[in-house]
Amino acid sequence: MRVIGLMSGTSYDAIDAAAADLRIEGDRIILTPLGLLSREYSESLRAELASSLPPAATTLEQVCRLDTGIGQAFAGLAEQAVEQLCGGHADLIVSHGQTVFHWVEEGQVHGTLQLGQPAWIAEATGTTVVSDLRSRDVAAGGQGAPLVSIFDVLWLRGRSGTPVALNLGGIANITVVPSSEPIAFDTGPANALIDAVVRELTGGRSTFDADGVMAGRGRVHPELLERLLAEPYYGRPAPKSTGKELFHLGYLATAMTGLPEIAPDDLVATVTALTARTVADAVHAYGGTEVIAAGGGIRNPALMHLLAQELRGIPLRSTDELGLPSAAKEAYAFAVLGFLTVNGLAGTVPSCTGARHASVLGSITPGLGALPIAAPPERVPVALHIE
Structure with a gap:
Protein backbone atom coordinates (compact mmCIF):
# COMPACT_ATOMS: atom_id res chain seq x y z
CA MET A 1 0.00 0.00 0.00
CA SER A 135 -8.24 11.44 20.52
CA ARG A 136 -9.06 7.73 20.82
CA ASP A 137 -6.09 7.11 23.08
CA VAL A 138 -7.12 10.06 25.27
CA ALA A 139 -10.65 8.64 25.48
CA ALA A 140 -9.11 5.36 26.66
CA GLY A 141 -7.38 7.16 29.52
CA GLY A 142 -4.07 7.72 27.75
CA GLN A 143 -1.90 10.76 27.18
CA GLY A 144 -2.48 10.72 23.42
CA ALA A 145 1.30 11.06 23.20
CA PRO A 146 3.90 10.18 22.19
CA LEU A 147 2.05 8.29 19.47
CA VAL A 148 5.30 7.54 17.65
CA SER A 149 6.06 5.10 20.46
CA ILE A 150 4.54 2.12 18.62
CA PHE A 151 6.76 2.89 15.62
CA ASP A 152 9.81 3.07 17.90
CA VAL A 153 8.94 -0.16 19.69
CA LEU A 154 8.36 -2.10 16.46
CA TRP A 155 11.55 -0.70 14.93
CA LEU A 156 13.99 -0.89 17.84
CA ARG A 157 12.81 -4.02 19.65
CA GLY A 158 15.53 -6.64 19.49
CA ARG A 159 18.47 -4.23 19.54
CA SER A 160 20.97 -5.01 22.27
CA GLY A 161 20.76 -3.17 25.57
CA THR A 162 18.06 -0.55 26.13
CA PRO A 163 17.75 1.68 23.05
CA VAL A 164 16.04 5.05 23.45
CA ALA A 165 14.33 6.81 20.54
CA LEU A 166 14.46 10.60 20.94
CA ASN A 167 12.49 13.23 19.07
CA LEU A 168 13.66 16.84 19.38
CA GLY A 169 10.76 18.90 18.08
CA GLY A 170 9.13 21.77 19.92
CA ILE A 171 8.74 19.30 22.77
CA ALA A 172 11.20 16.46 23.39
CA ASN A 173 9.92 12.92 23.81
CA ILE A 174 11.56 9.56 24.27
CA THR A 175 10.59 5.92 23.84
CA VAL A 176 12.56 3.49 25.98
CA VAL A 177 12.64 -0.03 24.53
CA PRO A 178 13.98 -2.49 27.12
CA SER A 179 13.52 -6.24 27.00
CA SER A 180 10.49 -5.80 29.27
CA GLU A 181 7.61 -3.32 28.86
CA PRO A 182 8.50 -0.18 26.91
CA ILE A 183 7.73 3.30 28.20
CA ALA A 184 7.41 6.67 26.45
CA PHE A 185 6.84 10.25 27.54
CA ASP A 186 7.55 13.92 26.87
CA THR A 187 10.72 14.88 28.72
CA GLY A 188 10.07 18.64 28.47
CA PRO A 189 10.89 21.40 25.99
CA ALA A 190 13.21 20.80 23.06
CA ASN A 191 13.00 23.76 20.68
CA ALA A 192 9.91 25.40 22.22
CA LEU A 193 11.74 27.75 24.58
CA ILE A 194 14.81 28.15 22.34
CA ASP A 195 12.68 29.26 19.39
CA ALA A 196 10.50 31.56 21.53
CA VAL A 197 13.54 33.31 22.99
CA VAL A 198 15.27 33.76 19.64
CA ARG A 199 12.09 35.10 18.06
CA GLU A 200 11.64 37.59 20.89
CA LEU A 201 15.28 38.72 21.03
CA THR A 202 15.52 39.27 17.28
CA GLY A 203 12.12 40.93 16.91
CA GLY A 204 10.96 38.07 14.70
CA ARG A 205 13.87 38.35 12.25
CA SER A 206 14.96 34.84 13.28
CA THR A 207 12.62 32.08 14.39
CA PHE A 208 15.25 29.62 15.63
CA ASP A 209 18.92 29.50 16.65
CA ALA A 210 20.41 28.66 13.25
CA ASP A 211 23.40 26.32 13.63
CA GLY A 212 23.29 26.90 17.40
CA VAL A 213 25.29 30.11 16.96
CA MET A 214 23.71 32.08 19.82
CA ALA A 215 23.90 29.18 22.27
CA GLY A 216 27.49 28.51 21.22
CA ARG A 217 28.48 32.10 21.98
CA GLY A 218 26.66 32.25 25.29
CA ARG A 219 27.28 31.00 28.80
CA VAL A 220 24.74 29.13 30.87
CA HIS A 221 23.21 31.24 33.66
CA PRO A 222 23.39 28.88 36.67
CA GLU A 223 20.62 30.44 38.78
CA LEU A 224 18.12 30.60 35.92
CA LEU A 225 18.90 27.02 34.94
CA GLU A 226 18.36 25.92 38.55
CA ARG A 227 14.99 27.67 38.63
CA LEU A 228 13.91 26.09 35.37
CA LEU A 229 14.97 22.62 36.51
CA ALA A 230 12.73 23.01 39.58
CA GLU A 231 9.65 22.71 37.31
CA PRO A 232 7.39 20.03 38.92
CA TYR A 233 6.67 18.40 35.54
CA TYR A 234 10.12 16.78 35.48
CA GLY A 235 9.45 14.90 38.71
CA ARG A 236 6.10 13.46 37.66
CA PRO A 237 5.96 9.77 36.83
CA ALA A 238 5.64 8.56 33.25
CA PRO A 239 3.63 8.22 31.09
CA LYS A 240 3.17 11.98 30.88
CA SER A 241 2.85 14.62 28.19
CA THR A 242 3.15 18.38 27.92
CA GLY A 243 3.25 21.18 25.36
CA LYS A 244 3.52 24.88 24.73
CA GLU A 245 0.58 25.34 27.09
CA LEU A 246 3.28 25.09 29.78
CA PHE A 247 6.56 25.91 28.07
CA HIS A 248 6.19 29.34 26.47
CA LEU A 249 7.79 32.79 26.67
CA GLY A 250 5.64 33.91 29.61
CA TYR A 251 6.74 30.83 31.55
CA LEU A 252 10.37 31.80 31.02
CA ALA A 253 9.71 35.43 31.97
CA THR A 254 8.22 34.28 35.28
CA ALA A 255 11.31 32.16 35.98
CA MET A 256 13.53 35.23 35.36
CA THR A 257 11.68 37.41 37.87
CA GLY A 258 14.12 39.20 40.16
CA LEU A 259 17.23 38.17 38.26
CA PRO A 260 19.62 40.77 36.84
CA GLU A 261 19.50 41.32 33.09
CA ILE A 262 20.78 38.29 31.19
CA ALA A 263 22.68 38.73 27.93
CA PRO A 264 20.77 37.42 24.89
CA ASP A 265 23.30 34.72 23.99
CA ASP A 266 23.44 33.58 27.63
CA LEU A 267 19.67 33.27 27.72
CA VAL A 268 19.65 31.09 24.60
CA ALA A 269 22.53 29.01 25.99
CA THR A 270 20.59 28.46 29.22
CA VAL A 271 17.37 27.20 27.66
CA THR A 272 19.44 25.02 25.31
CA ALA A 273 21.19 23.53 28.32
CA LEU A 274 17.78 22.94 29.93
CA THR A 275 16.74 20.75 26.99
CA ALA A 276 19.99 18.78 27.06
CA ARG A 277 19.86 18.21 30.83
CA THR A 278 16.22 17.13 31.01
CA VAL A 279 16.55 14.74 28.07
CA ALA A 280 19.72 13.18 29.48
CA ASP A 281 18.21 12.90 32.97
CA ALA A 282 15.30 10.93 31.50
CA VAL A 283 17.63 8.64 29.54
CA HIS A 284 19.74 7.94 32.63
CA ALA A 285 16.66 7.34 34.80
CA TYR A 286 15.52 4.49 32.54
CA GLY A 287 18.89 2.88 31.89
CA GLY A 288 19.26 3.87 28.25
CA THR A 289 22.30 2.38 26.52
CA GLU A 290 22.04 4.30 23.22
CA VAL A 291 20.04 7.29 22.00
CA ILE A 292 18.72 7.39 18.43
CA ALA A 293 17.61 10.93 17.66
CA ALA A 294 15.42 12.64 15.08
CA GLY A 295 13.60 15.97 14.77
CA GLY A 296 14.64 19.54 14.02
CA GLY A 297 16.76 19.80 17.15
CA ILE A 298 19.42 17.47 15.77
CA ARG A 299 20.36 20.24 13.32
CA ASN A 300 21.44 22.41 16.28
CA PRO A 301 25.14 21.59 16.90
CA ALA A 302 25.18 23.40 20.24
CA LEU A 303 22.24 21.37 21.53
CA MET A 304 23.69 18.08 20.30
CA HIS A 305 27.09 18.88 21.83
CA LEU A 306 25.52 19.66 25.22
CA LEU A 307 23.34 16.57 25.01
CA ALA A 308 26.34 14.35 24.25
CA GLN A 309 28.12 15.81 27.28
CA GLU A 310 25.10 15.25 29.53
CA LEU A 311 24.71 11.64 28.32
CA ARG A 312 28.21 10.93 29.70
CA GLY A 313 29.34 8.35 27.18
CA ILE A 314 25.99 6.90 26.11
CA PRO A 315 26.19 6.76 22.28
CA LEU A 316 24.14 9.45 20.52
CA ARG A 317 23.30 8.87 16.86
CA SER A 318 20.65 9.95 14.38
CA THR A 319 18.02 7.76 12.75
CA ASP A 320 19.82 8.36 9.44
CA GLU A 321 22.52 5.97 10.63
CA LEU A 322 19.86 3.25 10.90
CA GLY A 323 18.39 3.89 7.45
CA LEU A 324 15.53 6.26 8.30
CA PRO A 325 15.78 9.94 7.25
CA SER A 326 15.68 11.90 10.51
CA ALA A 327 13.82 14.83 8.98
CA ALA A 328 10.98 12.51 7.96
CA LYS A 329 10.78 10.17 10.93
CA GLU A 330 7.56 11.52 12.47
CA ALA A 331 5.81 11.75 9.10
CA TYR A 332 6.76 8.12 8.38
CA ALA A 333 5.56 7.14 11.86
CA PHE A 334 2.12 8.61 11.19
CA ALA A 335 1.99 6.88 7.81
CA VAL A 336 2.49 3.62 9.72
CA LEU A 337 -0.24 4.56 12.23
CA GLY A 338 -2.77 5.13 9.46
CA PHE A 339 -1.68 1.90 7.76
CA LEU A 340 -2.38 0.06 11.03
CA THR A 341 -5.81 1.70 11.21
CA VAL A 342 -6.99 0.55 7.79
CA ASN A 343 -5.72 -2.95 8.61
CA GLY A 344 -7.80 -3.00 11.78
CA LEU A 345 -4.73 -2.99 14.02
CA ALA A 346 -4.15 -1.05 17.23
CA GLY A 347 -1.77 1.90 16.97
CA THR A 348 -0.88 2.39 20.63
CA VAL A 349 1.23 0.73 23.31
CA PRO A 350 -0.66 1.14 26.62
CA SER A 351 2.52 1.13 28.72
CA CYS A 352 3.75 4.09 26.64
CA THR A 353 0.64 6.28 26.63
CA GLY A 354 -0.95 5.14 29.90
CA ALA A 355 -4.20 4.07 28.24
CA ARG A 356 -6.38 1.29 29.66
CA HIS A 357 -6.00 -0.68 26.44
CA ALA A 358 -4.58 -0.48 22.94
CA SER A 359 -6.82 1.22 20.37
CA VAL A 360 -7.30 1.41 16.63
Whole structure:
Protein backbone atom coordinates (compact mmCIF):
# COMPACT_ATOMS: atom_id res chain seq x y z
CA MET A 1 0.00 0.00 0.00
CA ARG A 2 1.36 3.42 -0.96
CA VAL A 3 0.86 5.76 2.00
CA ILE A 4 1.64 9.44 2.60
CA GLY A 5 2.12 10.72 6.15
CA LEU A 6 1.54 14.44 6.79
CA MET A 7 2.96 16.09 9.87
CA SER A 8 3.49 19.52 11.41
CA GLY A 9 5.01 19.53 14.86
CA THR A 10 4.77 21.85 17.83
CA SER A 11 7.37 24.17 16.29
CA TYR A 12 4.83 24.81 13.46
CA ASP A 13 7.59 25.83 11.08
CA ALA A 14 6.60 23.61 8.15
CA ILE A 15 4.48 20.70 6.98
CA ASP A 16 6.27 17.46 6.09
CA ALA A 17 4.95 14.84 3.67
CA ALA A 18 6.69 11.46 3.67
CA ALA A 19 5.65 8.72 1.25
CA ALA A 20 6.25 5.01 1.77
CA ASP A 21 5.35 1.63 0.41
CA LEU A 22 4.01 -0.38 3.34
CA ARG A 23 3.18 -4.06 3.47
CA ILE A 24 2.85 -6.84 6.03
CA GLU A 25 4.99 -9.94 5.66
CA GLY A 26 4.39 -12.52 8.35
CA ASP A 27 4.79 -10.70 11.65
CA ARG A 28 6.69 -7.73 10.20
CA ILE A 29 5.71 -4.42 8.65
CA ILE A 30 8.03 -3.61 5.74
CA LEU A 31 8.54 0.12 5.06
CA THR A 32 10.18 1.30 1.87
CA PRO A 33 10.78 5.08 1.98
CA LEU A 34 9.77 6.93 -1.20
CA GLY A 35 10.86 10.42 -0.24
CA LEU A 36 10.06 13.58 1.70
CA LEU A 37 8.66 16.98 0.78
CA SER A 38 8.43 19.96 3.12
CA ARG A 39 6.62 23.24 2.74
CA GLU A 40 6.64 26.18 5.11
CA TYR A 41 3.37 27.69 6.22
CA SER A 42 2.63 31.01 4.54
CA GLU A 43 3.72 33.98 6.65
CA SER A 44 0.10 35.01 7.17
CA LEU A 45 -1.05 31.56 8.28
CA ARG A 46 1.96 31.11 10.56
CA ALA A 47 1.34 34.52 12.13
CA GLU A 48 -2.34 33.73 12.67
CA LEU A 49 -1.44 30.39 14.22
CA ALA A 50 1.21 31.92 16.50
CA SER A 51 -1.19 34.63 17.70
CA SER A 52 -3.87 32.05 18.57
CA LEU A 53 -1.79 29.55 20.56
CA PRO A 54 -1.70 29.47 24.38
CA PRO A 55 -1.30 31.55 26.42
CA ALA A 56 -2.98 33.88 23.90
CA ALA A 57 -6.77 34.15 23.83
CA THR A 58 -8.64 33.23 20.66
CA THR A 59 -12.15 33.06 19.22
CA LEU A 60 -14.20 30.36 17.54
CA GLU A 61 -13.94 32.38 14.33
CA GLN A 62 -10.14 32.18 14.50
CA VAL A 63 -10.31 28.46 15.23
CA CYS A 64 -12.55 27.92 12.20
CA ARG A 65 -10.28 29.99 9.98
CA LEU A 66 -7.22 28.09 11.17
CA ASP A 67 -8.91 24.70 10.69
CA THR A 68 -9.68 25.64 7.10
CA GLY A 69 -6.35 27.35 6.35
CA ILE A 70 -4.27 24.52 7.80
CA GLY A 71 -6.41 21.92 6.04
CA GLN A 72 -5.89 23.69 2.73
CA ALA A 73 -2.14 23.97 3.34
CA PHE A 74 -1.94 20.24 4.09
CA ALA A 75 -4.03 19.51 0.99
CA GLY A 76 -1.69 21.52 -1.24
CA LEU A 77 1.35 19.60 -0.06
CA ALA A 78 -0.53 16.30 -0.27
CA GLU A 79 -1.35 16.95 -3.93
CA GLN A 80 2.32 17.62 -4.61
CA ALA A 81 3.39 14.47 -2.74
CA VAL A 82 0.95 12.29 -4.68
CA GLU A 83 2.42 13.50 -7.97
CA GLN A 84 6.11 13.79 -7.11
CA LEU A 85 6.61 10.96 -4.62
CA CYS A 86 3.91 8.46 -5.60
CA GLY A 87 3.78 8.76 -9.37
CA GLY A 88 0.25 10.18 -9.36
CA HIS A 89 -1.47 7.66 -7.07
CA ALA A 90 -1.55 7.05 -3.33
CA ASP A 91 -3.75 4.50 -1.56
CA LEU A 92 -3.96 6.39 1.73
CA ILE A 93 -3.04 9.73 3.27
CA VAL A 94 -2.54 10.04 7.02
CA SER A 95 -2.73 13.55 8.45
CA HIS A 96 -1.60 14.39 11.95
CA GLY A 97 -2.77 17.97 11.55
CA GLN A 98 -1.49 20.82 13.70
CA THR A 99 -1.67 20.51 17.47
CA VAL A 100 -3.07 23.74 18.92
CA PHE A 101 -4.00 22.60 22.43
CA HIS A 102 -3.21 19.66 24.69
CA TRP A 103 -5.46 19.82 27.77
CA VAL A 104 -3.56 18.48 30.79
CA GLU A 105 -4.56 18.89 34.42
CA GLU A 106 -2.59 17.29 37.26
CA GLY A 107 -0.98 14.86 34.85
CA GLN A 108 -4.25 13.68 33.27
CA VAL A 109 -5.01 14.50 29.64
CA HIS A 110 -8.65 15.46 29.21
CA GLY A 111 -8.56 16.38 25.54
CA THR A 112 -6.34 17.26 22.63
CA LEU A 113 -7.01 19.36 19.53
CA GLN A 114 -5.34 19.10 16.14
CA LEU A 115 -6.58 21.43 13.40
CA GLY A 116 -6.43 20.92 9.63
CA GLN A 117 -9.78 19.80 8.23
CA PRO A 118 -9.10 16.49 6.40
CA ALA A 119 -11.95 17.01 3.93
CA TRP A 120 -9.74 19.49 2.06
CA ILE A 121 -7.09 16.78 1.63
CA ALA A 122 -9.59 14.16 0.47
CA GLU A 123 -11.21 16.61 -1.96
CA ALA A 124 -7.90 17.78 -3.43
CA THR A 125 -6.40 14.32 -3.90
CA GLY A 126 -9.39 11.96 -4.15
CA THR A 127 -7.60 9.80 -1.58
CA THR A 128 -8.96 8.41 1.69
CA VAL A 129 -7.58 10.24 4.72
CA VAL A 130 -7.01 9.02 8.27
CA SER A 131 -6.84 11.89 10.77
CA ASP A 132 -7.47 12.81 14.43
CA LEU A 133 -5.16 10.06 15.60
CA ARG A 134 -4.68 11.16 19.22
CA SER A 135 -8.24 11.44 20.52
CA ARG A 136 -9.06 7.73 20.82
CA ASP A 137 -6.09 7.11 23.08
CA VAL A 138 -7.12 10.06 25.27
CA ALA A 139 -10.65 8.64 25.48
CA ALA A 140 -9.11 5.36 26.66
CA GLY A 141 -7.38 7.16 29.52
CA GLY A 142 -4.07 7.72 27.75
CA GLN A 143 -1.90 10.76 27.18
CA GLY A 144 -2.48 10.72 23.42
CA ALA A 145 1.30 11.06 23.20
CA PRO A 146 3.90 10.18 22.19
CA LEU A 147 2.05 8.29 19.47
CA VAL A 148 5.30 7.54 17.65
CA SER A 149 6.06 5.10 20.46
CA ILE A 150 4.54 2.12 18.62
CA PHE A 151 6.76 2.89 15.62
CA ASP A 152 9.81 3.07 17.90
CA VAL A 153 8.94 -0.16 19.69
CA LEU A 154 8.36 -2.10 16.46
CA TRP A 155 11.55 -0.70 14.93
CA LEU A 156 13.99 -0.89 17.84
CA ARG A 157 12.81 -4.02 19.65
CA GLY A 158 15.53 -6.64 19.49
CA ARG A 159 18.47 -4.23 19.54
CA SER A 160 20.97 -5.01 22.27
CA GLY A 161 20.76 -3.17 25.57
CA THR A 162 18.06 -0.55 26.13
CA PRO A 163 17.75 1.68 23.05
CA VAL A 164 16.04 5.05 23.45
CA ALA A 165 14.33 6.81 20.54
CA LEU A 166 14.46 10.60 20.94
CA ASN A 167 12.49 13.23 19.07
CA LEU A 168 13.66 16.84 19.38
CA GLY A 169 10.76 18.90 18.08
CA GLY A 170 9.13 21.77 19.92
CA ILE A 171 8.74 19.30 22.77
CA ALA A 172 11.20 16.46 23.39
CA ASN A 173 9.92 12.92 23.81
CA ILE A 174 11.56 9.56 24.27
CA THR A 175 10.59 5.92 23.84
CA VAL A 176 12.56 3.49 25.98
CA VAL A 177 12.64 -0.03 24.53
CA PRO A 178 13.98 -2.49 27.12
CA SER A 179 13.52 -6.24 27.00
CA SER A 180 10.49 -5.80 29.27
CA GLU A 181 7.61 -3.32 28.86
CA PRO A 182 8.50 -0.18 26.91
CA ILE A 183 7.73 3.30 28.20
CA ALA A 184 7.41 6.67 26.45
CA PHE A 185 6.84 10.25 27.54
CA ASP A 186 7.55 13.92 26.87
CA THR A 187 10.72 14.88 28.72
CA GLY A 188 10.07 18.64 28.47
CA PRO A 189 10.89 21.40 25.99
CA ALA A 190 13.21 20.80 23.06
CA ASN A 191 13.00 23.76 20.68
CA ALA A 192 9.91 25.40 22.22
CA LEU A 193 11.74 27.75 24.58
CA ILE A 194 14.81 28.15 22.34
CA ASP A 195 12.68 29.26 19.39
CA ALA A 196 10.50 31.56 21.53
CA VAL A 197 13.54 33.31 22.99
CA VAL A 198 15.27 33.76 19.64
CA ARG A 199 12.09 35.10 18.06
CA GLU A 200 11.64 37.59 20.89
CA LEU A 201 15.28 38.72 21.03
CA THR A 202 15.52 39.27 17.28
CA GLY A 203 12.12 40.93 16.91
CA GLY A 204 10.96 38.07 14.70
CA ARG A 205 13.87 38.35 12.25
CA SER A 206 14.96 34.84 13.28
CA THR A 207 12.62 32.08 14.39
CA PHE A 208 15.25 29.62 15.63
CA ASP A 209 18.92 29.50 16.65
CA ALA A 210 20.41 28.66 13.25
CA ASP A 211 23.40 26.32 13.63
CA GLY A 212 23.29 26.90 17.40
CA VAL A 213 25.29 30.11 16.96
CA MET A 214 23.71 32.08 19.82
CA ALA A 215 23.90 29.18 22.27
CA GLY A 216 27.49 28.51 21.22
CA ARG A 217 28.48 32.10 21.98
CA GLY A 218 26.66 32.25 25.29
CA ARG A 219 27.28 31.00 28.80
CA VAL A 220 24.74 29.13 30.87
CA HIS A 221 23.21 31.24 33.66
CA PRO A 222 23.39 28.88 36.67
CA GLU A 223 20.62 30.44 38.78
CA LEU A 224 18.12 30.60 35.92
CA LEU A 225 18.90 27.02 34.94
CA GLU A 226 18.36 25.92 38.55
CA ARG A 227 14.99 27.67 38.63
CA LEU A 228 13.91 26.09 35.37
CA LEU A 229 14.97 22.62 36.51
CA ALA A 230 12.73 23.01 39.58
CA GLU A 231 9.65 22.71 37.31
CA PRO A 232 7.39 20.03 38.92
CA TYR A 233 6.67 18.40 35.54
CA TYR A 234 10.12 16.78 35.48
CA GLY A 235 9.45 14.90 38.71
CA ARG A 236 6.10 13.46 37.66
CA PRO A 237 5.96 9.77 36.83
CA ALA A 238 5.64 8.56 33.25
CA PRO A 239 3.63 8.22 31.09
CA LYS A 240 3.17 11.98 30.88
CA SER A 241 2.85 14.62 28.19
CA THR A 242 3.15 18.38 27.92
CA GLY A 243 3.25 21.18 25.36
CA LYS A 244 3.52 24.88 24.73
CA GLU A 245 0.58 25.34 27.09
CA LEU A 246 3.28 25.09 29.78
CA PHE A 247 6.56 25.91 28.07
CA HIS A 248 6.19 29.34 26.47
CA LEU A 249 7.79 32.79 26.67
CA GLY A 250 5.64 33.91 29.61
CA TYR A 251 6.74 30.83 31.55
CA LEU A 252 10.37 31.80 31.02
CA ALA A 253 9.71 35.43 31.97
CA THR A 254 8.22 34.28 35.28
CA ALA A 255 11.31 32.16 35.98
CA MET A 256 13.53 35.23 35.36
CA THR A 257 11.68 37.41 37.87
CA GLY A 258 14.12 39.20 40.16
CA LEU A 259 17.23 38.17 38.26
CA PRO A 260 19.62 40.77 36.84
CA GLU A 261 19.50 41.32 33.09
CA ILE A 262 20.78 38.29 31.19
CA ALA A 263 22.68 38.73 27.93
CA PRO A 264 20.77 37.42 24.89
CA ASP A 265 23.30 34.72 23.99
CA ASP A 266 23.44 33.58 27.63
CA LEU A 267 19.67 33.27 27.72
CA VAL A 268 19.65 31.09 24.60
CA ALA A 269 22.53 29.01 25.99
CA THR A 270 20.59 28.46 29.22
CA VAL A 271 17.37 27.20 27.66
CA THR A 272 19.44 25.02 25.31
CA ALA A 273 21.19 23.53 28.32
CA LEU A 274 17.78 22.94 29.93
CA THR A 275 16.74 20.75 26.99
CA ALA A 276 19.99 18.78 27.06
CA ARG A 277 19.86 18.21 30.83
CA THR A 278 16.22 17.13 31.01
CA VAL A 279 16.55 14.74 28.07
CA ALA A 280 19.72 13.18 29.48
CA ASP A 281 18.21 12.90 32.97
CA ALA A 282 15.30 10.93 31.50
CA VAL A 283 17.63 8.64 29.54
CA HIS A 284 19.74 7.94 32.63
CA ALA A 285 16.66 7.34 34.80
CA TYR A 286 15.52 4.49 32.54
CA GLY A 287 18.89 2.88 31.89
CA GLY A 288 19.26 3.87 28.25
CA THR A 289 22.30 2.38 26.52
CA GLU A 290 22.04 4.30 23.22
CA VAL A 291 20.04 7.29 22.00
CA ILE A 292 18.72 7.39 18.43
CA ALA A 293 17.61 10.93 17.66
CA ALA A 294 15.42 12.64 15.08
CA GLY A 295 13.60 15.97 14.77
CA GLY A 296 14.64 19.54 14.02
CA GLY A 297 16.76 19.80 17.15
CA ILE A 298 19.42 17.47 15.77
CA ARG A 299 20.36 20.24 13.32
CA ASN A 300 21.44 22.41 16.28
CA PRO A 301 25.14 21.59 16.90
CA ALA A 302 25.18 23.40 20.24
CA LEU A 303 22.24 21.37 21.53
CA MET A 304 23.69 18.08 20.30
CA HIS A 305 27.09 18.88 21.83
CA LEU A 306 25.52 19.66 25.22
CA LEU A 307 23.34 16.57 25.01
CA ALA A 308 26.34 14.35 24.25
CA GLN A 309 28.12 15.81 27.28
CA GLU A 310 25.10 15.25 29.53
CA LEU A 311 24.71 11.64 28.32
CA ARG A 312 28.21 10.93 29.70
CA GLY A 313 29.34 8.35 27.18
CA ILE A 314 25.99 6.90 26.11
CA PRO A 315 26.19 6.76 22.28
CA LEU A 316 24.14 9.45 20.52
CA ARG A 317 23.30 8.87 16.86
CA SER A 318 20.65 9.95 14.38
CA THR A 319 18.02 7.76 12.75
CA ASP A 320 19.82 8.36 9.44
CA GLU A 321 22.52 5.97 10.63
CA LEU A 322 19.86 3.25 10.90
CA GLY A 323 18.39 3.89 7.45
CA LEU A 324 15.53 6.26 8.30
CA PRO A 325 15.78 9.94 7.25
CA SER A 326 15.68 11.90 10.51
CA ALA A 327 13.82 14.83 8.98
CA ALA A 328 10.98 12.51 7.96
CA LYS A 329 10.78 10.17 10.93
CA GLU A 330 7.56 11.52 12.47
CA ALA A 331 5.81 11.75 9.10
CA TYR A 332 6.76 8.12 8.38
CA ALA A 333 5.56 7.14 11.86
CA PHE A 334 2.12 8.61 11.19
CA ALA A 335 1.99 6.88 7.81
CA VAL A 336 2.49 3.62 9.72
CA LEU A 337 -0.24 4.56 12.23
CA GLY A 338 -2.77 5.13 9.46
CA PHE A 339 -1.68 1.90 7.76
CA LEU A 340 -2.38 0.06 11.03
CA THR A 341 -5.81 1.70 11.21
CA VAL A 342 -6.99 0.55 7.79
CA ASN A 343 -5.72 -2.95 8.61
CA GLY A 344 -7.80 -3.00 11.78
CA LEU A 345 -4.73 -2.99 14.02
CA ALA A 346 -4.15 -1.05 17.23
CA GLY A 347 -1.77 1.90 16.97
CA THR A 348 -0.88 2.39 20.63
CA VAL A 349 1.23 0.73 23.31
CA PRO A 350 -0.66 1.14 26.62
CA SER A 351 2.52 1.13 28.72
CA CYS A 352 3.75 4.09 26.64
CA THR A 353 0.64 6.28 26.63
CA GLY A 354 -0.95 5.14 29.90
CA ALA A 355 -4.20 4.07 28.24
CA ARG A 356 -6.38 1.29 29.66
CA HIS A 357 -6.00 -0.68 26.44
CA ALA A 358 -4.58 -0.48 22.94
CA SER A 359 -6.82 1.22 20.37
CA VAL A 360 -7.30 1.41 16.63
CA LEU A 361 -6.74 5.12 16.01
CA GLY A 362 -8.23 7.91 13.97
CA SER A 363 -11.21 8.95 11.90
CA ILE A 364 -11.59 8.12 8.21
CA THR A 365 -12.58 10.64 5.53
CA PRO A 366 -13.40 8.80 2.27
CA GLY A 367 -11.79 9.73 -1.02
CA LEU A 368 -13.33 9.15 -4.43
CA GLY A 369 -12.94 5.38 -4.65
CA ALA A 370 -13.47 2.43 -2.37
CA LEU A 371 -12.13 2.63 1.15
CA PRO A 372 -8.71 0.92 1.42
CA ILE A 373 -9.77 -1.13 4.44
CA ALA A 374 -8.42 -4.65 4.81
CA ALA A 375 -9.29 -7.51 7.13
CA PRO A 376 -6.89 -7.75 10.07
CA PRO A 377 -3.89 -9.92 9.16
CA GLU A 378 -3.60 -13.42 10.56
CA ARG A 379 -0.54 -12.42 12.61
CA VAL A 380 -0.22 -9.13 14.48
CA PRO A 381 3.03 -7.45 13.43
CA VAL A 382 5.68 -7.36 16.14
CA ALA A 383 8.50 -5.72 14.19
CA LEU A 384 9.15 -3.00 11.62
CA HIS A 385 11.81 -3.38 8.95
CA ILE A 386 13.03 -0.47 6.81
CA GLU A 387 14.24 -1.44 3.36
